[in-house]
Amino acid sequence: MPSTDPRLPSLVHLRAAGTSLLLDLTDAQLPAVVHWGSDLGPQTPESARALAEAAVPTVGSNAVDEPVRLSLLPEHRTGFVGRPGISGSRTGTAWSPRFTVTGLDLARLDTERSDTARPHTTRPDDRGTSTPDATDLLESGPATVTIEAEDPEQQLGLQLIVQLTPEGVLRSRARLTNRGETYTLDGLTLALPVPARAGELLDLAGRWGKEKVPQRSPFGVGTHLREGRKGRTGADAAGVLHAGEAGFGFGGGEIWAVHTAWSGNHVHYAERTFDGHRVIGGGELLLPGEVQLKRDETYESPWLYGVFGVGLDDVAHRLHRLLRARPEHPSSPRKVTLNVWEAVYFDHDIPRLLDLADRAAALGVERLVLDDGWFGARRDDTAGLGDWVVSTDVWPDGLHPLVDRVREHGMEFGLWFEPEMVNPDSDVARAHPEWIMGARREQPVLARNQQVLNLSIPEAYAHVRDQMMALLQEYPIGYIKWDHNRDLVEAGDRTRDGRPAVHAQTLATYRLMAELKAAHPDLEIESCSSGGARVDLGVMEHCDRVWVSDCIDPHERQQMLRWTTQLLPPELCGSHVASGRSHTTGRRHTLGYRAGTALFGHFGIEWDLAEASEQELAELGAWIDVYRDLRELLHTGDTVRIDAPGDGVLVHGVVSPDRDDALFAYVVHDFGLEDPSPRLVLRGLDPERRYRISPLLPAVPPTGLVPPRWWGERAADGTYPGTVLHGAALLAAGVQPPRIQPDQVVLFRVRAEM
Numbered sequence: 190m191p192s193t194d195p196r197l198p199s200l201v202h203l204r205a206a207g208t209s210l211l212l213d214l215t216d217a218q219l220p221a222v223v224h225w226g227s228d229l230g231p232q233t234p235e236s237a238r239a240l241a242e243a244a245v246p247t248v249g250s251n252a253v254d255e256p257v258r259l260s261l262l263p264e265h266r267t268g269f270v271g272r273p274g275i276s277g278s279r280t281g282t283a284w285s286p287r288f289t290v291t292g293l294d295l296a297r298l299d300t301e302r303s304d305t306a307r308p309h310t311t312r313p314d315d316r317g318t319s320t321p322d323a324t325d326l327l328e329s330g331p332a333t334v335t336i337e338a339e340d341p342e343q344q345l346g347l348q349l350i351v352q353l354t355p356e357g358v359l360r361s362r363a364r365l366t367n368r369g370e371t372y373t374l375d376g377l378t379l380a381l382p383v384p385a386r387a388g389e390l391l392d393l394a395g396r397w398g399k400e401k402v403p404q405r406s407p408f409g410v411g412t413h414l415r416e417g418r419k420g421r422t423g424a425d426a427a428g429v430l431h432a433g434e435a436g437f438g439f440g441g442g443e444i445w446a447v448h449t450a451w452s453g454n455h456v457h458y459a460e461r462t463f464d465g466h467r468v469i470g471g472g473e474l475l476l477p478g479e480v481q482l483k484r485d486e487t488y489e490s491p492w493l494y495g496v497f498g499v500g501l502d503d504v505a506h507r508l509h510r511l512l513r514a515r516p517e518h519p520s521s522p523r524k525v526t527l528n529v530w531e532a533v534y535f536d537h538d539i540p541r542l543l544d545l546a547d548r549a550a551a552l553g554v555e556r557l558v559l560d561d562g563w564f565g566a567r568r569d570d571t572a573g574l575g576d577w578v579v580s581t582d583v584w585p586d587g588l589h590p591l592v593d594r595v596r597e598h599g600m601e602f603g604l605w606f607e608p609e610m611v612n613p614d615s616d617v618a619r620a621h622p623e624w625i626m627g628a629r630r631e632q633p634v635l636a637r638n639q640q641v642l643n644l645s646i647p648e649a650y651a652h653v654r655d656q657m658m659a660l661l662q663e664y665p666i667g668y669i670k671w672d673h674n675r676d677l678v679e680a681g682d683r684t685r686d687g688r689p690a691v692h693a694q695t696l697a698t699y700r701l702m703a704e705l706k707a708a709h710p711d712l713e714i715e716s717c718s719s720g721g722a723r724v725d726l727g728v729m730e731h732c733d734r735v736w737v738s739d740c741i742d743p744h745e746r747q748q749m750l751r752w753t754t755q756l757l758p759p760e761l762c763g764s765h766v767a768s769g770r771s772h773t774t775g776r777r778h779t780l781g782y783r784a785g786t787a788l789f790g791h792f793g794i795e796w797d798l799a800e801a802s803e804q805e806l807a808e809l810g811a812w813i814d815v816y817r818d819l820r821e822l823l824h825t826g827d828t829v830r831i832d833a834p835g836d837g838v839l840v841h842g843v844v845s846p847d848r849d850d851a852l853f854a855y856v857v858h859d860f861g862l863e864d865p866s867p868r869l870v871l872r873g874l875d876p877e878r879r880y881r882i883s884p885l886l887p888a889v890p891p892t893g894l895v896p897p898r899w900w901g902e903r904a905a906d907g908t909y910p911g912t913v914l915h916g917a918a919l920l921a922a923g924v925q926p927p928r929i930q931p932d933q934v935v936l937f938r939v940r941a942e943m
Contacts, residue, residue, distance in 0.1 A: 197293060198327040200237045204228055205331040206357030206507070208497050212261075212334070213241045217290040219260035219338060220349065222382050225359065225445070226497050234326040249464045259466055261349060262363060263380050264288070271462045272412065272470075275365065277374040283343035290338045298331035298355060331355040344369030356510040359495035367482035374480040378456055378472035379493045383432045383445040387467060390459050391437075393428040393752060398740040398773050400424045400721035401752035408432055408467065413459040416474055420453055420641070420677020420691045424722040427457040429496075429755050431504070432469050438832040439501045440872055446504050447471055448756060450726035451491035453695035469495075476689035491727055501755060502872075506827050509758035512729070513825070519713070519733050522820055523760050524555035524601060525813055526793035528670065531741070531772050533797065535562040535569055537583045541799070543594050548798040550598035552806065553813045556793075557595045558603035558670055563588065565615060571638045575611035575618060577656035592664050603668030603713075604660070608653045609698060610674060611642040617652060624649040626694070628679035628687040636675035643682055644701065645693035654701055661709055671702070671732070673718035695727075702731035715763060724753065734761045734791050741767035741795055742774040743786035744932055747839055747856055750790055751830060759843070760824035764790025766809065768797065778932055780805055781891055784812035785854060785934035789823065789841065792816040808888035815887045822850055829853075829873040836861030837931070842939075844873040848916075851939040852885070855926050868923035871939065874916035878941050882924065883911025885936040893930035900927075913942055 201212040201220070209229040212220040223241045232240075246256050253268035260267075262274030265285045278284035333352040339345070346366035353359055361379050388408050392415060395402045406413065415427035431437075433444035449455045449471035457471040472490050480488050498504035512518055527549045533541060537559075546557055564580055567573030573580075579587050588604075595602045611618050611625060613632070618625060618640070626641040627633050633640065644650045660666065680694060681687035706712050713733040716723050720739035729735075735757065737749050746764065753762050764787040770777050787793070792813075798806065816823075823843050829851075831840035837860055842853030853871055874880060884900060886907060900909040914924070919939075927935055 197290065198325060200234070200241060200326045201293070201295070201334055202229070202232050202237055202326060202328040203330070203332050203334070203353040204328075205353050205355050208353070208357035208359075210351070210353050210359060211237060211240065212351070214290055214293070214336070215241070218258065219262055219264065219288050219290065219347075220336060220351065221258055221260050225381060225495065226384070226443070232326065232328060237326045246465065252464060257464060257466070259380070259382060259468070261351070261361060261379055261381070262347070262377075263468070269466070271460050271466060271468070272378065272380070272458065274363075274378060274380065275374070276376040277372060279370055279372050283345065283369070283372065286340040286343050286345050288338035288340050288345075288347050290336055292337035293327075294335045295327060295329055296333045296335075297329055298333065298352070345372070354511055356507045356514070357497065358507050358511045359497075360492050361495070362492050363490045364487050365482070366487040367484060369484060371484075372482045373478060374475060374482060374488055375477075376456075376472065376475050377488065377490050378458070378470050379490070380460075380468040380470035381445065381447060381493075381495050383467050383469055385465070385467065386434050386443070387432040387445055389433055389435045389437065391431040391433070392457065393426065395424045395426075395721075397424050397719050397722070398738060399745060399749075400738045401428065401749045403752055408459060408461055410461050410463060415457040417455045418474065419722070420680050420694065421673055421718050422452055422455070422723045422725045422728075423676075424719065426722075426724070428724070428752070429504070430457040430459060430469055430471070431501070432459055432467070437500065439830040440832055441500045444498050444501065444504055445469060446496045446498070448494040448496075448726060449473070449491055450494060451695070452698070452723055452725055452728045453691045455491070473692065476691060479689040479692050494726060502827070502829060505755050508756060509828065512758060512761070519760060522817075523791045523824055525553060525816065526556040526558060526603070526668075526763070526765075526791070527554045528558040528560055528765065528793060528795050530560035530605075531767060531795040531797070535567070537562050539584070539590055542591050545798060546591065546594045546598060546600070548806075549794070550600055552798070552810045553817065554600060554794065556601040556603055556668060558605065558668060559588070559591065560605040560670065561607075561672075563604070572612050572614040574607060574639055575615045575642055577606065577608075577653065577660065579660075588664055596665060601667040602665060603670060604664075604666050605670045605672060606657065607672040607674060608657065608701065609642055609644060609694070610639045612639050617642070621649065623683050625683065626677065626680045626690060627683045628681040630683075633679040636678070639675055641675070641677055641680060641694070643684075643690060643694065644697035645682060645690050646684060650697055650701065654704060657705060658708065661705065661712070667711060668713045668715070669705075670715045670717055670736070673723055675719075699727070699731055706731065721749070721753065724756065726756070729757070729761070734763050736763045737790070740771070740773040741765055742771035742776055743778055743783045744776060744858070745774065746786050747858060750786070751839065751841060754828050758824070759790050759828065762790040763793060764788075765793040765795040766812070767795045768800070779889070779892060780808050780812075781887070781889055782932050782934055784809065784887070785936060788812070788816055788819075788936075789843070789854065792820070811888040815885070819852060822852060826851070827873060829871075831870065831872060834869060835863055835866040838866055838926075840869060842871070842873075842937075848873075848875040848878065849941045853937045853939065855935045855937065857929050857931050857933055859931055865928055866926050869926040870921070870923035871919040874919060874939065875941070876915065876917035876920065878916050879913055880916060880919065880939050880941055881911055881913050882919065882937055882939045884909050884927070885938045891929045891933035891935055893928060893933065894935075895928035897925040897927055899924055
């Protein structure tokens with residue numbers, strides 16, 4: 190029944206960065222989204238009410254006798270026959286709640302920045318908080334709206350948090366509280382409506398070594414359901430689910446997108462019902478009986494991010510700006526990182542590693558990371574995992590010889606861990622087999638010779654935390670590569686009859702990361718999970734970059750980086766120069782192609798430098814210089830990806846926020862049908878300004894290079910003057926690209942003329 194509080198508004202309108210969100214809470218019902226999309230401009234109570242009334246659907250044929258009302262948390266009781274927001278019961282009862290809104294609070298956000306981890310909140314009497322009065326419309330700029338609701342008959346309480354950030358990103362989550370006897374929650378997913386013109390879907394797929402593969406489909410009747418049941422985000426995860434106008438691309442077409450910020454089991458879905466409702470949404474995927482709420486216990490859903498934009502780049506820019514505005518976002522220059530894995534694997538020969546550190550420092554490397562194999566009985570991948578104690582067999586003096594050498598060169602030292610995993614052949618597994626996750630007495634099937642350590646068991650959590658803390662205390666470790674190399678199969682708590690525990694494991698992992706960082710505020714953590722299998726905004730509340738993929742082949746990495754940056758800005762995407770022959774695909778590539786690909790991320794090296802020739806070392810040093818010179822541009826600018834400039838060609842770049850400077854990459858990915866390729870057009874520049882565009886060719890030119898006429902005469906130092914054109918001309922007409930062979934890249938520097 191309606192609330193008796195006369196101060197409760199029935200309409201809430203939030204506006205930010207060219208977007209609007211209009212919520213309807215008429216008759217104290219859960220908020221229905223009247224509009225989420227382009228900015229509606231200022232609204233009066235009369236205009237907002239008229240729009241809300243205009244959005245009420247007519248009663249369809251063979252349907253319930255009242256217009257079906259779709260709320261942010263869809264309710265079955267309204268006649269909606271799609272996916273309900275809450276699925277659960279109290280042993281078969283209380284399975285269809287009817288919530289009544291009892292309170293609403295609005296806290297305005299700072300328009301200069303937003304905080305993705307901790308939304309701005311204020312007390313009711315603080316400036317910046319609006320206490321609703323008798324008006325029918327509550328209107329604000331960026332803000333957090335907290336809605337309280339109750340179902341006294343089914344003894345459930347609900348809190349919905351809806352936030353529109355200064356970047357125009359919509360975040361929402363729910364907290365469900367049980368007021369009665371034990372309530373089993375089977376699922377809680379939020380839904381955002383999209384208009385009928387959103388007729389096409391795009392999300393991501395993939396596998397190990399080939400993450401972030403885009404896939405498109407029509408938005409047909411039924412449910413497009415992407416479930417992650419791996420206990421981690423997954424190499425095949427949807428990532429960002431987009432619904433947009435047919436043919437939408439990087440530069441155009443209205444798009445509505447969602448992302449579930451959770452690293453455990455999760456859901457993304459798009460649903461179209463026979464009566465015209467189209468929604469996109471997501472949440473946590475709960476296993477049977479995983480969340481059982483006792484009286485007064487509360488379940489909190491992950492954040493569901495919603496982004497409206499015109500073109501995929503606009504969607505990405507909003508997410509990038511949101512992440513960059515966080516106080517915990519990496520602010521120092523992103524260090525050139527050398528990881529030793531593909532250089533030495535498990536062969537931790539100390540003189541060899543010391544030599545590698547010397548060679549890295551000479552090139553300008555700023556961080557060295559010691560990968561797997563330094564601990565316990567870990568001489569290969571069959572033993573020792575879970576025993577986080579330095580092996581005296583391999584390191585008789587501890588890690589000090591290598592750490593000291595790294596630090597003497599002014600580099601930072603990083604160390605590899607896989608804290609959630611354990612080999613059965615390890616001291617900890619032999620001492621505590623009950624700490625291994627499983628659904629029954631027998632352990633689950635092995636994967637990579639390992640099992641999962643149940644961090645939701647306090648003693649197991651303390652074991653890992655204390656061993657990691659001891660190492661962080663003994664050595665000046667500035668960086669952790671946090672790996673996670675197997676799916677969670679039958680991930681139950683064997684100390685509790687094998688009850689599902691993915692939810693608890695995910696929260697424990699977040700808690701461990703947070704605890705380590707609280708004790709060591711300057712510590713950075715990389716999320717690595719068989720490469721890119723844990724890339725989501727839940728883990729990024731605790732991590733400082735992701736490892737995009739275990740495959741460093743630049744031919745594959747071009748596409749992976751292109752689509753990983755749909756969610757994360759380049760500075761959070763680990764991108765390395767590997768050896769000439771890829772360890773995962775066997776392909777051979779020039780150093781220019783390897784480095785020109787790695788440049789558009791957090792640049793690093795994964796290569797035994799002792800095997801590199803003097804010419805290769807000189808060329809690699811030149812690329813490191815380019816990265817260090819341009820990383821401020823690369824890591825603060827707007828990512829731009831050009832739609833299909835030619836068959837077999839990829840074009841992408843970064844444009845500075847003030848539009849003064851830009852760097853673009855022209856990549857010939859495969860042989861195309863057109864020779865020469867079509868003109869190269871560049872988006873994101875100021876159409877009124879004049880720009881000098883010229884090729885940037887560090888060290889060795891790409892193979893097969895035939896320069897176009899506009900490059901001008903080659904100078905003695907190997908540079909070309911290029912030409913000067915207006916931004917409008919570069920977008921509308923473009924320039925002829927050079928001829929180069931496949932798997933080659935040419936960089937173009939574009940700078941405004943004063």
